Structure formats: structure tokens, C-alpha cells
Amino acid sequence: MTKEEFLSRGEAISQKAGVQGGLHGYFENAAARLHESIKLFRLASDGLGDLLDIGPFYGYAPFLLQPHASSCTVLEGDDPAVYPLLPLYEQQGINCSFIDMFEIFGPVKDAPHRLPFGDSTFNTILCWETMEHFNFNPVMFVRELHRVLRPGGRICITVPNRASFQNLASLLLGRGEARAIDDYYLFEKAMTNGKHVFYGFHWREYSPPELAALFARAGFKVLDCRSFTVFQGADRKSLARRLARGMSRLGSRLRPCYGTNVCLTATQKPPTGSGSHAKPERFGSTTDGHG
Secondary structure (H helix, E strand, O other), rough: OOOOHHHHHHHHHHHOOOOOOHHHHHHHHHHHHHHHHHOOOOOOOOOHHHEEOOOHHHHOHHHHHHHEEEEEEEEOOOOOOHHHHHHHHHHHHEEEOOOOOHHHHHOOOOOOOOOOOOOOOEEEEEOOOOOHHHOOOOOHHHHHOOOHEEEEEEEEEEEEEEEOOHHHHHHHOOHHHHHHHHHHHHOOOOHHHHHOOOOOOOOOOOHHHHHHHHHHOOOOOEEEEEEEEOOOHHHHOOOOHHHHHHHHHHHHOOOHOOOOOEEEEEEOOOOOOOOOOOOOOOOOEEEEEOO
16 A cells, blocks of 8 residues: 555545544644655555554544454543544444543553453454553563463554654753643643543653563563554645654664654464563564655
8 A cells, every 4th residue: 555545545535434623634744754654564455354543533544454363452541532433334234342541551440450351362452552552560461461362363552652763862952841741731621521631742662672571571562563654744844844754764774773653563472482571583674765
């Protein structure tokens, strides 16, 4: 699937959902990154089996990948923002369920710490740009991914890179901190389903070694964990931003772990695996030219 085909199909989905403005902006800004993720994980082909996508929001991946899967299941937060997609999920035979990750895995009394699926349910699990929104210890969530994944299946994870050149430069130059605090106050009284909650904050991003270690210690065999560089909002670049992005691309080529995002592919370890701290089989970076 070319990037142009990907954009066209996303636009068609947005028209059906009636969200060409506003919410569809997420797809427009993230399209290059989402398309690169599909390529990196080699998902645009048959053989995905029973597919679970956790937190796709307006990335449209379930709609695009469902024809390659035996079944497709989506887990979303119960946020009115995603309601326009529900009729389309039903029309395409995609099962969508709402869950509150904080109430399942957070420090909540009687939290079940369990996803609503049986053991070994899925062949392919996607969780793209979602884990950075978790404001709880992620270990039990990762263990649950291991439980619901079938032997021989794989998980495909993406998160923003905590150690990206952009983040490091912001810290060194003193940018970004005030903006993050401003957002906390801006959404201080945000409400979702009767609760003071806003799901958009990035509570914890991960560097490639951190993400690999998190999954390896939960029993996964990490096949690949690397950074990749793709920027959003490519149509609104000033000269200064173009120069900064060019330097970031060059830097991520020279130092592979400093790209904008991290992608991880993992499967279950064989029963006779070599221990919980096995290193990923591949570690590096890739730089996309859509920035």
C-alpha cells in the first residue's frame, strides 16, 4: 500500500464517519507515521489471524487491516470522541469494546489487572502510540499482552521516543517544560463519562532499550526494537522547522537510538528460552523521508 493509497483510504473512512474536520486531523497529522508503522511491521498482507488493536483512535488501522485478518477486535477508552467510528466498526464486522485502562491496571481498589479475553486469543496485537498515555505501572498490562497472545503470534508496539533528538534538544534549550505544565492546567477540569480525566497526556515515553527491557522481562522474545524518524504536519513547515527536522534525520542516522519514535516486535519465548534478559535480535533505526 503506497502512502497515497493509505491517505485516500483514510479520507474515505473519515467521510463515512462524518469527521472530515476536527477529529480527522489526528489522521492527517499522523498519516506518515502510521503508514511507516504498517510498512515496518509488514502488516499489509494476509496472515494476521485474529487481530487485536488497542487504542487506534483515528488511525484507521483496524479498517485497513481487517481484510487481512481472520477477525478484528478493537479496545478503546469510552470517550465520545471515538463514537462516530462505532457504526463503521459494526458495518465492517469489527468488534469494538470500551475499557478504562486505569480502572483495570491502575492503583484502584479491586482492579482486576486483566484484559477481557481468554488465554491465547490473538495472533497479532497492535498497540500504537497508546502506552505513553498510561498513568500507571505498565508491567501488568505487558504481562496481559503475553497471556492473550497465541504461541507463534506477535505484538507490534510503537511509542514516542523518550530519547529522541527533539526531546533532548528541548531539555537542553529549556523548551517544552512550560508547555507541558500549561496543558495540565488547561485540562484540569476535563470531563469524560462523569470523571475528571483527560486521556491525551503523555505520562511516560520510552527509549528503545527501555521498551525492549520492559517486554523481555515479561516473557517476550524481542525480535526487533529500533527507533524511526517520521514527522507530522509536513505541510506546515517553516524554514527553521525544515532545518531542525533535517538535522534530526541526520542525527538519527548517525546515532540510531535517537529517532522520533520507537517500534518493537516481539513474540512469546519458547519454553526452553534463554532467560528473561535476552537482547533483541535486531536493534537500529530507520529514517522515513516524509518529514
